[in-house]
Amino acid sequence: MSETYTIPVGPLHPALHEPITLKLEVSGEKIIGVDVFCSQVHRGIEWIGMNRNNPIQSIYLSERVCGICNICHPLCMVQAVEKAAEIEVPERAEYIRTIAAELERIHSHLLWAGVAAHEIGFDTVFHYTWALRENVMDLIEYLTGNRVTKAIMMFGGVRRDIKENGAKKLREGMKFYLEKFRKIEEIFLQDPTIKMRTRDVGILTREDALKLCAVGPTTRASGVPKDVRQDFPYAAYGDYEVKAITPDIYNGEVHGDVYDRIVVRLLEVKQSIEIINWALDNMPSGPLLAEKNLVRLKMKLKKAEGEGIGRVEAPRGEDIHYVRLKAGEEPFFSWKIRAPTYNNVLPWIPMLLGGQIADVPIVAASTDPCISCLNRVTVVDVEKKKEFQITKEYMHKLSVKKTRRLMRNGR
Amino acid sequence: MMINEVWKLLFKKPKTNKFPAKYAPKNVHQFLRRVQGGKAKIVPPVPTPPDFRGKIRYDIDSCVGCGLCAQVCPSKAIEIVRDKKWIIMHCKEGAKLAAPLKIKIYVSRCVFCAQCVDICPRKCLKMSDEFLLANENKLDKSLIVPGP
Incomplete structure (x- = not known):
């Protein structure tokens, strides 16, 4: 006779980097039911943008929506406001925005690759990828003045130029990554351990991906060629003609599993390197800002009336900001943020169904969720009314154990 | 492999x-x-890149107290205060003594975006490359610009 248990995962969890609750119904090791509960944390960012801040202050607030996507959120918000207030962006600024966004994609995907390796207990690869990521962080610091909160966006352009020295450093950095890319590819895609743990784990079919509106690498790994850079080009992507990357480019087949998500993300790193090199070669000269006088810009935004939507392909998927401005009011009349993880949470349900508890960290991490960390899980035995806790270490140990077991049996 | x-x-x-x-x-x-005492040596930190945004520097003498920096500061780290020095101001009613408006920056609240540096009409704000700012006391003398 089989007994079923309900395991709540979260709101604080090591694999889920934001407060979110998962209720897993398990029979032995097998997951037979999943439910997701969102809205565990509310910071009132939109409220502050609508009540306390003027638009210029809101740029830096939107940068803090997410620590990793701190180019795409301000870029998206700035685009929405530019549409609402009808500000034309100079061409050079568009190219610098593109370069900044692509640098962020490289760093985010490398960070994710490291976390994925850590989740399956392959810490050597984790340290190796994060050491590589340090180079792109240094580049970002050189170009924008800070490692994390870059503060480079401004309404109608960017705040910093890429000078000759910066361009030279960027070219060197991209050359370094093209060399290292072959190694990363070999480690992640040829290694039997990673393949064993990720092949046919957490499958999201094409139909489910379309039905649940998954975005970004999650949906592309399921074979849906959906990319905002390709479908609705913004910044300088219109000139480059980005093509959405699906795993069949690499090996001709689409499984929609965790392995395919690794393939898509690694190929996107290569694509970003190509885009940056192209943007550096084709960057036109010209002004950086549509309105250099910030006081005049502030007054213009106060008088402006209208609404706009910004869409940006963040490393995790499509990001949307909606902004409405009302004449005579300095804060936004309305501001709505839809971050990509919002769409990528529901696909967890078909991904986790039929899997094992040991797969939860890697499957949840495979969508690159933008959530804070979980530190414990409570297991509730419904029939015996008994509670005990699984710590983060225990869950991690389970995951590592599964890797070892597979390695023993696989060889 | x-x-x-x-x-x-x-x-x-x-x-x-x-x-x-x-x-x-x-x-x-x-x-x-x-x-x-010269008995041990500090290993120097990694050098900061040019145009690094570190602790803010403020030139109090050229500040005119327009308050634009306080308007755009996203973290409200800038407070407008009266200067300690009184000066003779010339206005319509004639000369009178007044304390001019200056600013006070709480570095513990600063988010290092340098927006105030961009908007300052007199260019009296500047970002330095000082970054070792950790302190137990948020209102420490070293974390308030200008100093006492």
């Missing part, structure tokens, strides 16, 4: 810069005293 990479990495120098010392000192104050 990963194992080949690991072998190669074994013979490379570690990437980490061992700041402030090769091994973490047991007592930081004692370590700093020894550095002052």
Whole structure:
């Protein structure tokens, strides 16, 4: 006779980097039911943008929506406001925005690759990828003045130029990554351990991906060629003609599993390197800002009336900001943020169904969720009314154990 | 394979810069005293890039107190205060004594975006490359610009 248990995962969890609750119904090791509960944390960012801040202050607030996507959120918000207030962006600024966004994609995907390796207990690869990521962080610091909160966006352009020295450093950095890319590819895609743990784990079919509106690498790994850079080009992507990357480019087949998500993300790193090199070669000269006088810009935004939507392909998927401005009011009349993880949470349900508890960290991490960390899980035995806790270490140990077991049996 | 990479990495120098010392000192104050006495050496931190945004510098004499920086500061770290020095101001009613408006920056609240530097009409604000700002007291003298 089989007994079923309900395991709540979260709101604080090591694999889920934001407060979110998962209720897993398990029979032995097998997951037979999943439910997701969102809205565990509310910071009132939109409220502050609508009540306390003027638009210029809101740029830096939107940068803090997410620590990793701190180019795409301000870029998206700035685009929405530019549409609402009808500000034309100079061409050079568009190219610098593109370069900044692509640098962020490289760093985010490398960070994710490291976390994925850590989740399956392959810490050597984790340290190796994060050491590589340090180079792109240094580049970002050189170009924008800070490692994390870059503060480079401004309404109608960017705040910093890429000078000759910066361009030279960027070219060197991209050359370094093209060399290292072959190694990363070999480690992640040829290694039997990673393949064993990720092949046919957490499958999201094409139909489910379309039905649940998954975005970004999650949906592309399921074979849906959906990319905002390709479908609705913004910044300088219109000139480059980005093509959405699906795993069949690499090996001709689409499984929609965790392995395919690794393939898509690694190929996107290569694509970003190509885009940056192209943007550096084709960057036109010209002004950086549509309105250099910030006081005049502030007054213009106060008088402006209208609404706009910004869409940006963040490393995790499509990001949307909606902004409405009302004449005579300095804060936004309305501001709505839809971050990509919002769409990528529901696909967890078909991904986790039929899997094992040991797969939860890697499957949840495979969508690159933008959530804070979980530190414990409570297991509730419904029939015996008994509670005990699984710590983060225990869950991690389970995951590592599964890797070892597979390695023993696989060889 | 990963194992080949690991072998190669074994013979490379570690990437980490061992700041402030090769091994973490047991007592930081004692370590700093020894550095002052010339008995120990500090391993220097990684140099900051040009145009790094560090602790803010404020030139109080050229400030006109327009308050634009306080309007755009996203973290409300700038407070408008009266200067301690009284000056003779000339206005319609004639000359009178007044304390001009100046600003006070709480670095513990600063988010280092340098928006105030961009908007300042007199260019009296500047970002330095000082970044060792950790302190137990948020209102420490070193974290308020200008100093007392």
